[in-house]
Amino acid sequence: MSIDVAIRHVAISDHRRFELDVAFATDKRRLVIYGPSGAGKTLTLRAVAGLLRPDHGRIVVNGRTLFDSDQGVDIAAQDRRCGYLFQDYALFPHLTVVQNIRFGRKAGLRNPSRGGMDDTSARWIKALELEAVLRSYPSQLSGGQQQRTALARALAAGPDILLLDEPFSAVDPALRGRLRQELNELQSAFDLPMIVITHDPADADALGDEVLEIRDGRIHLADPGG
Amino acid sequence: MDAYALDILQPLLLSLKVALWATAINLVLGVSVAYGLSRWRSGWRDLVDSLLTLPLVLPPTVLGYYLLVLLGRRGTVGAWLDHWGLSPVFTWQGAVIASTLVAFPMIQKAAQAAFENVDAEYEAAARVLGLKGPAIFFRVLLPLASRGITAGALLAFARALGEFGATLMIAGNMPGRTQTLSTAIFAAVQAGDDAGATTLVVVASITCVVVLLIAGRLAPGRRRS
Numbered sequence: 001m002s003i004d005v006a007i008r009h010v011a012i013s014d015h016r017r018f019e020l021d022v023a024f025a026t027d028k029r030r031l032v033i034y035g036p037s038g039a040g041k042t043l044t045l046r047a048v049a050g051l052l053r054p055d056h057g058r059i060v061v062n063g064r065t066l067f068d069s070d071q072g073v074d075i076a077a078q079d080r081r082c083g084y085l086f087q088d089y090a091l092f093p094h095l096t097v098v099q100n101i102r103f104g105r106k107a108g109l110r111n112p113s114r115g116g117m118d119d120t121s122a123r124w125i126k127a128l129e130l131e132a133v134l135r136s137y138p139s140q141l142s143g144g145q146q147q148r149t150a151l152a153r154a155l156a157a158g159p160d161i162l163l164l165d166e167p168f169s170a171v172d173p174a175l176r177g178r179l180r181q182e183l184n185e186l187q188s189a190f191d192l193p194m195i196v197i198t199h200d201p202a203d204a205d206a207l208g209d210e211v212l213e214i215r216d217g218r219i220h221l222a223d224p225g226g
Numbered sequence: 227m228d229a230y231a232l233d234i235l236q237p238l239l240l241s242l243k244v245a246l247w248a249t250a251i252n253l254v255l256g257v258s259v260a261y262g263l264s265r266w267r268s269g270w271r272d273l274v275d276s277l278l279t280l281p282l283v284l285p286p287t288v289l290g291y292y293l294l295v296l297l298g299r300r301g302t303v304g305a306w307l308d309h310w311g312l313s314p315v316f317t318w319q320g321a322v323i324a325s326t327l328v329a330f331p332m333i334q335k336a337a338q339a340a341f342e343n344v345d346a347e348y349e350a351a352a353r354v355l356g357l358k359g360p361a362i363f364f365r366v367l368l369p370l371a372s373r374g375i376t377a378g379a380l381l382a383f384a385r386a387l388g389e390f391g392a393t394l395m396i397a398g399n400m401p402g403r404t405q406t407l408s409t410a411i412f413a414a415v416q417a418g419d420d421a422g423a424t425t426l427v428v429v430a431s432i433t434c435v436v437v438l439l440i441a442g443r444l445a446p447g448r449r450r451s
Contacts, residue, residue: 051350077353084354090347094369104355109364157355 001161001193002027007047007057007067020044020054020217030187032208033197040217041197042087045163048195049084050077061161062193083159087166089150091138097149098134101125104157124152127186143171144179151186162194168203180206233422234429236402237410240318241433244393244406245386248325252382255326256333257375261363264341282331289327290395297323297396316398321406324392329382336378340371380441387437407433
């Protein structure tokens with residue numbers, strides 16, 4: 001994998017002006033961007049996914065230019081093939097686990113049926129051991145199950161890269177160690193490139209081949225890491 | 227059926243028919259406008275929002291008068307409609323137009339609040355999973371806003387069922403043709419028919435209680451969680 005990002009963006013919300021100016025490039029498969037909250041981590045990740053349009057810059061993933069303000073390239077979020085794990089998972093509350101997982105695999109105006117299945121989804125359901133809760137609603141799941149459902153949903157859509165926003169902040173601290181290990185096993189088993197953003201140094205240690213530190217909207221130091 | 231029962235049944239059925247049509251039209255119209263406004267980022271939004279709220283605060287007779295001016299035979303739209311033989315004045319369709327206008331803010335307000343309450347992360351999640359605008363609307367936003375929309379639709383139905391002022395202005399009060407429950411009660415009292423008025427009032431009250439009971443069944447409140 002290769003990631004090449006150089007973006008500038010000014011975000012104004014609630015009378016607060018925030019300037020993001022980050023540039024980094026790596027060919028490592030597990031990149032961690034580490035920093036305190038409000039440092040611009042989520043903005044950066046959203047820009048890669050296409051959920052935020054930077055004012056200037058360029059985003060290239062695996063040689064594919066997703067965004068380039070000079071050349072007028074801005075691929076829609078729908079077509080970027082980025083799997084995104086939201087901080088609070090954003091599982092659709094009106095759909096069951098299996099409907100959530102198959103959500104991105106079905107085109108059209110209707111949601112997947114509760115009883116349906118397809119090969120790709122079945123593969124991820126098995127890999128993430130979600131068979132027992134397929135008919136449950138997200139609110140009925142434990143934190144760990146919610147996270148695995150959200151991962152399965154992102155992976156079933158067939159992404160080129162996985163983007164994880166504070167993947168363990170919404171789970172019980174006692175569970176985090178085990179979930180980090182699960183994520184690492186999954187990552188190596190399926191050889192998935194990923195970018196993790198986190199404020200937890202333990203995540204950086206456990207998940208990063210390369211760790212970048214971000215503060216006040218700028219990348220500060222590149223740590224060769226684990 | 228004897229004439230007396232018909233005097234009650236006809237206005238009751240017409241009221242229900244008019245209220246159902248008004249609610250159905252508003253479900254499409256009110257929800258579409260609510261969705262549009264919930265997306266619209268412009269300084270004009272507040273003004274448009276206020277204008278759309280007017281039916282809630284203006285006296286219904288004022289609305290009825292506007293409708294007459296607009297849709298009457300000499301009105302701009304009315305003259306054109308009349309050319310095609312479609313004048314809505316003094317027809318039950320006219321009553322539907324009046325009820326639709328009066329009940330519009332009920333659904334639009336409720337739906338707009340419901341759309342704005344849907345967490346933006348769900349839409350972001352749907353986008354990164356490859357869904358385009360219309361699919362996101364029907365698969366994510368509409369289901370998540372459905373409780374608010376249902377509540378608005380029930381209010382709109384109740385409001386349309388009781389509509390009096392605007393209906394009287396544009397549809398009139400013609401027994402068997404445009405006379406609804408509310409206008410029939412008014413006519414009975416005017417004619418000194420106390421027994422008839424009492425019966426109609428009781429029927430109207432029972433109808434409303436039944437509507438509320440059905441509402442309690444359909445509506446928000448009990449949902450898997």
